[in-house]
Amino acid sequence: MMSKNTKTILKKLISHVIIIAFGLIMLYPVLWLIASSLKPGSAIFSDPSLIPSSISFEHYVTGWQGVGRIHFSTFILNSLVICFSVVVANVISCSMAAYAFARLKFSLKGLWFGIMILSIMLPTHVTTIPRYVMFNTFGWVDTYLPLIAPKLLATDAFFVFLLVQFMRGLPRDLDESATLDGCGKIGIFLRIVVPLSVPSMVTTALFSFLWTWDDFFNQLLYINTPSKYAVSQGLRMFMDASGQSNWGPMFAMSVVSMIPCFILFFTLQKYFVQGIATTGIKG
Amino acid sequence: MKSRRLRPSLADNAVGYLFLAPWLIGFLGLTLYPMIQSLYYSFTQFDMMSPPEWVGFANYIKMFTADKTYMKSLQVTFTYVLWAVPLKLIFALLIAMLMNQKLRFIGLYRAVYYIPTLLGGSVAIAMLWKRLFSGDGAINTILRALGWANPPAWIANPNYALATLVLLTVWQFGSSMIIFLAGLKQIPDEYYEAASVDGAGPITKFFRITLPSLSPVILFNLVMQMISAFQAFTQAFIISAGKGGPLDSTMFYTLYLYTKGFYYYEMGYASAMAWVLLIIIGILTAIIFKSSNMWVSYGSGD
Numbered sequence: 360m361m362s363k364n365t366k367t368i369l370k371k372l373i374s375h376v377i378i379i380a381f382g383l384i385m386l387y388p389v390l391w392l393i394a395s396s397l398k399p400g401s402a403i404f405s406d407p408s409l410i411p412s413s414i415s416f417e418h419y420v421t422g423w424q425g426v427g428r429i430h431f432s433t434f435i436l437n438s439l440v441i442c443f444s445v446v447v448a449n450v451i452s453c454s455m456a457a458y459a460f461a462r463l464k465f466s467l468k469g470l471w472f473g474i475m476i477l478s479i480m481l482p483t484h485v486t487t488i489p490r491y492v493m494f495n496t497f498g499w500v501d502t503y504l505p506l507i508a509p510k511l512l513a514t515d516a517f518f519v520f521l522l523v524q525f526m527r528g529l530p531r532d533l534d535e536s537a538t539l540d541g542c543g544k545i546g547i548f549l550r551i552v553v554p555l556s557v558p559s560m561v562t563t564a565l566f567s568f569l570w571t572w573d574d575f576f577n578q579l580l581y582i583n584t585p586s587k588y589a590v591s592q593g594l595r596m597f598m599d600a601s602g603q604s605n606w607g608p609m610f611a612m613s614v615v616s617m618i619p620c621f622i623l624f625f626t627l628q629k630y631f632v633q634g635i636a637t638t639g640i641k642g
Numbered sequence: 643m644k645s646r647r648l649r650p651s652l653a654d655n656a657v658g659y660l661f662l663a664p665w666l667i668g669f670l671g672l673t674l675y676p677m678i679q680s681l682y683y684s685f686t687q688f689d690m691m692s693p694p695e696w697v698g699f700a701n702y703i704k705m706f707t708a709d710k711t712y713m714k715s716l717q718v719t720f721t722y723v724l725w726a727v728p729l730k731l732i733f734a735l736l737i738a739m740l741m742n743q744k745l746r747f748i749g750l751y752r753a754v755y756y757i758p759t760l761l762g763g764s765v766a767i768a769m770l771w772k773r774l775f776s777g778d779g780a781i782n783t784i785l786r787a788l789g790w791a792n793p794p795a796w797i798a799n800p801n802y803a804l805a806t807l808v809l810l811t812v813w814q815f816g817s818s819m820i821i822f823l824a825g826l827k828q829i830p831d832e833y834y835e836a837a838s839v840d841g842a843g844p845i846t847k848f849f850r851i852t853l854p855s856l857s858p859v860i861l862f863n864l865v866m867q868m869i870s871a872f873q874a875f876t877q878a879f880i881i882s883a884g885k886g887g888p889l890d891s892t893m894f895y896t897l898y899l900y901t902k903g904f905y906y907y908e909m910g911y912a913s914a915m916a917w918v919l920l921i922i923i924g925i926l927t928a929i930i931f932k933s934s935n936m937w938v939s940y941g942s943g944d
Contacts, residue, residue: 374740374743374745375745377740378740378741378751379751381737382751382754382755385755385757385758385813386754386757386758388758388767388770388813389757389758389761389770391770391774404773404778404780405778405779405780405783406780406783407781407783407784452664452665455661455663455664455665456661456664459658459659459665463654463658463661464650464654465655465657465658465659466650466655471662471666474669475669478669478673480865480869480923481673482873482923483873484896484899484915484916485677485916485917485919486673486677486680487903487916488676488680488912488913488916489675489676489913490672490676491904492679492690493676495690509668509672511664512664512665512669512671512672513664514669514672543657544657544661548661569760570763572764573763573764573765575764575765575875575876575879579879591764591765592765594765594766595765595769595880598880599883606773610773613769613770614766616764617761617764620760624753624756624757625753628753631756631820632752632820635817635820635821
């Protein structure tokens, strides 16, 4: 008979083995992508091994030159411009709306709140075509405005909800003492609620960045000029430019396009868990 | 303090609506108005060059009686949702239970298991998938080494292309896993201890304690995952090079909607498609919520 202690240790050991083995299978596609991008030559993509026989950066060099005379750094720069604008717009507009819902009193608040929650579940395609027609009449097609401007109006209701959940948890006695000190509602927002809500604003910024970085549909819809392409569409150009030789550079640039995601993920991990666990972010 | 019960004053309303303004303008101008407009377009023929022309229910009738590709896209999308969503949730729950232990490195493990979700929606991963699961791809090299002489060319085979996309979706179970983990941590240990005293085995505990306690979380996950699965687009677009092939086997609903609207400029038809999608999602969500009386328990918790 095993002692209870041995049994627990054995059970833990088995858990470790299962988790690691399964984790490796799961990570295989990503590891294979990275390994393949470092393998020399072009006929390497049937090779399932994760360890390159020799390491070569040729695909990175070619990939960085880009496609169709557009340097890959252009796509990255474009993506960064779009992402940072979206992040700023989302954080400001969504925290304003969240403050109203979480802390202020006004007529029809319940109704608007219900509508806001429902709008999270609304399939985007119901608004896609009229929005396109609208932005087209504004002359915004083939600019970044259709990707950024809606965010100034808190159209990602999802983040409003996330911030509301957080702001509701903030202690209210701070408001009262601030009111006694002569702070108005705007003052309370700027001096108390915003500084205390930083964690949930980081979560909002984080997911705004990642979703915009990976977004493809809106870019496909609105951006037509290759020199204005963001990373998603830039990567696709490698594929359209056909020919086996393009897989290598495309893989290399795919790895490059993932670097920002990895950096954000590993530096801001706790905000991920917070964001997902409190609101159940889709994904 | 007593002002809590009073109606909001003019000043309250002014400040409230000041903060609400961006969202409210956005909702009215970029959600509600476009919704009404797309409902109107759905009864018209509209190509953006000339003004919309009223055609009554023609678009809707054509969809269900004369458009084979449309029916195919419905079938493909339903098949996809019916496989991808339950599999993803089952998988996420199993992994969450495995992760819900006091183990060394558990934080690292969780992070690693989230990586597919972190990257999965990107164009880069979709292209990687296309390469991995092609006829001469790395997966088939492995399968041949394992003794499967003639594995299918997954992505290029109409019988398997959709399955490959389901796999790609299930692979991204990270968010559901984290939500389940948060739910599992809420279940008091005493429940399991009491069950052990009564002689319950792990399977009984799972069905009698874990599942019922998690049912509200499952409901939430189910609804959100279903809604987003119906809107899947990028993966199918990239893998089929925007065509939904082979033989329309990956013609997702939204892909066909995009093709109709922005390739053929049949904006009226595409709008009608969008409204049917909204109605389908609405009905399914309502059914899930209605049925939840039977399987979701909001236990007293103590």
